Amino acid sequence: DGGITQSPKYLFRKEGQNVTLSCEQNLNHDAMYWYRQDPGQGLRLIYYSQIVNDFQKGDIAEGYSVSREKKESFPLTVTSAQKNPTAFYLCASSIRAGMGLDTQYFGPGTRLTVL
């Protein structure tokens, strides 16, 4: 069964903690993305990766970090430097590396809440 998985579904973070959100895909897609969604706002791009061992900052990368050591995996770390991390985080992937041209498919999301 091909798809994108994200874990955990819900995550609670204390002030000053770093947390890592998992994203795995078995679609053999080259490109992977992380978005943040806040109520009433569109999706905002945090980071994207077009190929293993390479990634680029999106519009709101400050306070976040990523790695792409395997084609299937693109974890996102929310660091303590991110001042307002409470949001719904969505991972997506697309077949090719052309960011805006191919359909992006989304995982189920992780809802992060800061306590």
Place this chain on the structure above:
Amino acid sequence: QKEVEQNSGPLSVPEGAIASLNCTYSDRVSQSFFWYRQYSGKSPELIMSIYSNGDKEDGRFTAQLNKASQYVSLLIRDSQPSDSATYLCAVGNNDMRFGAGTRLTVKP
């Protein structure tokens, strides 16, 4: 100016009616256009993609693209209560930009 604009709604239509969702975009050289449906608390799921001017139909859904007017729309025929969701418009060129979404309610 927002790059991708949608009326936030809520848009309310009776069951069986046609729902019309609109989206305008600012990047004149955009090449790809997508409509996603997002149920409350869930992730977006693709409804349709469209790349050329004109209409594209898929079942009860029709996407319409007018690049000259920088406008893309989604029509949902025979609307069902299960269509009640937020509909996101996405526009792509070198990157992908998403609108904030239009919330649709279909009343039985």
